[in-house]
Amino acid sequence: MxxxxxxxxxxxxxxxxxxxxxxxxxxxxxxxxxxxxxxxxxxxxxxxxxxxxxxxxxxxxxxxxxxxxxxxxxxxxxxxxxxxxxxxxxxxxxxxxxxxxxxxxxxxxxxxxxxxxxxxxxxxxxxxxxxxxxxxxxxxxxxxxxxxxxxxxxxxLSLPPHLSAVSGMNAIAHAVEALYAQDRNPIIAMMAAEGIRALARALPRIVETPHDAEARSDALYGAWLCGTCLGAVGMALHHKLCHTLGGAFDLPHAETHTAVLPHATAYNAPAAPEAMGAIAEALGAAEAAPGLYDLAARLGAPLALRDLGMPESGIEAAADSAMKNPYWNPRPLDRTALRDLIARAYAGEPPRA
Missing domain, CATH: 3.40.50.1970 (Rossmann fold)
Structure with a gap:
């Protein structure tokens, strides 16, 4: 170990x-x-x-x-x-x-x-x-x-299904980045995988039956685990990018995380194969990034940043802003690839590594 x-x-x-x-x-x-x-x-x-x-x-x-x-x-x-x-x-x-x-x-x-x-x-x-x-x-x-x-x-119990979906996807983002964080550790990895698993199991049930108390309990348990992950290790590209987009264009927080997460995960997939395997297994999917995209789509969550109010002109500006103030990420930041990531998230297209 x-x-x-x-x-x-x-x-x-x-x-x-x-x-x-x-x-x-x-x-x-x-x-x-x-x-x-x-x-x-x-x-x-x-x-x-x-x-x-x-x-x-x-x-x-x-x-x-x-x-x-x-x-x-x-x-x-x-x-x-x-x-x-x-x-x-x-x-x-x-x-x-x-x-x-x-x-x-x-x-x-x-x-x-x-x-x-x-x-x-x-x-x-x-x-x-x-x-x-x-x-x-x-x-x-x-x-x-x-x-x-x-x-x-x-x-x-009264949290509307739409808000439950995007809030849950936001929580999943914490665990996803914890699995490939620079200071990741086995304890947080276990909590991250369990958090993703609990939320992926609960959120579809909540969308279908909002007052399902057992599903709500699973989701809140998963959110606690994912939040603990966010507090214990550093984050990377996904959170940096969401903070950049949210602050610059006043985009809704959880919805922005939902739209960006599959694409940031796909960007980092080649550099973090072990984390991607853990994410895919927790989701019950063949691959991590497509699995996150499919989960969001199944929940009826927003997939496109343009639907949240981001202007198309913001793609270039967001790419420039994200390249400033260097921070750790498992895959080095490349402006062209980063710009393409943001463009796909803007349009709501499926993620591409």
Missing amino acids: QPFIYSAHPARVIFGSGTLARLPAEVERLGLERVLVLSTPQQEAEAGALAGRIGTRAAGVFAGATMHTPVGVTEAAMRHVAAERIDGLVAVGGGSTTGLAKAIALRTDLPQIVAPTTYAGSEMTPILGETQGGVKTTQKSPRVLPEVVIYDVDLT
Whole structure:
């Protein structure tokens, strides 16, 4: 066996059905007295109900979270934190809300309790991506790690099938890149394969029967594993490219990951045959990249970046941007091949190595 280094991040994970009922006890366990509940505008009612459940230890709701974590939104939230003397954060929602909680924690080191309602997985990572002036920058810091993550399967039962599909594909992307990461290790490889397997099994069932509690449980379990992979090892071309596209063209996060993933996987396939074999086996497919494309198509997920609002003129600009600030990838970056990758993802064509 090859030598490896495995670093585990401290986290308290509560998983099951009805586990959100434990939130008040977790707030009390952390000694918090003035908790701010965070959400998107669309989930403000749920956030208000959650504040009511917390009781006198809740100091209000900030329902301004939005995708790509704009710095301006974080600054507005920070003013609220200061004015209300907030000593802890509760985030309910997907990656947008978790991202806002992390951005506040980075600046204040306030403790966080996160209750995910999607399969984004960012709650398990020390990674924060923030957007300012159309540019998304990413950094790692242990300060942004939540102290407690409450996975309640019941919170995902109302997630629409379309959002479930793209959120699940986004989670799968974390595990795919973990399998060929520069600092990959056997522990994360096992978790990545199991995460892909669980999501590939669950997502088609969720699309067909959205209230299938067993499928929802499998998907949330897979998302937790994939998120743990994202937090434990480095990522490569796929995540870099999605951050570039999302920040530059304000594209929806999970949908962008869904459209790009088969093509980034195909690009790296010649340089990572062992990882490709593990991905294909977990998907139950003959090949990794076509298997990911076929899964997305089966789920009715978007396959073309043009359908997400990316202009055709952005292909060249995205290729140039992705070539900047060199980063590790199993296959060296070639601008011509990278431009072709983006063009196929733009058009929604099948992936090609």
